[in-house]
Amino acid sequence: MPEPINSLCEQAGSMQLWLLPEADRWLALTIGQGDKELPLELLAAVGESRALPLTPAADGS
Numbered sequence: 469m470p471e472p473i474n475s476l477c478e479q480a481g482s483m484q485l486w487l488l489p490e491a492d493r494w495l496a497l498t499i500g501q502g503d504k505e506l507p508l509e510l511l512a513a514v515g516e517s518r519a520l521p522l523t524p525a526a527d528g529s
Contacts, residue, residue, distance in 0.1 A: 472513040476500070479511065492517050 476483055479500030486495045496513045 470519060472515070476511055476513055487517060489517070 473483075473496060476496060476498055479502055480498035481500075483496050483498040487493075488495060494515055494517055498511050499508055500511055501508050
């Protein structure tokens with residue numbers, strides 16, 4: 469995955485991602501921590517949709 473999604477994935481077990489087609493952007497949110505001794509943080513990222521390699525969902529949605 470491209471940055472910043474790769475960095476977010478390394479710090480969290482799961483992530484929510486929304487496509488914003490009217491703005492050609494995506495928004496990702498997760499909760500994670502850089503190290504077990506560090507506090508949990510709410511992490512967010514926004515980027516251009518064309519920079520995100522998307523694959524169709526298995527259920528066709």
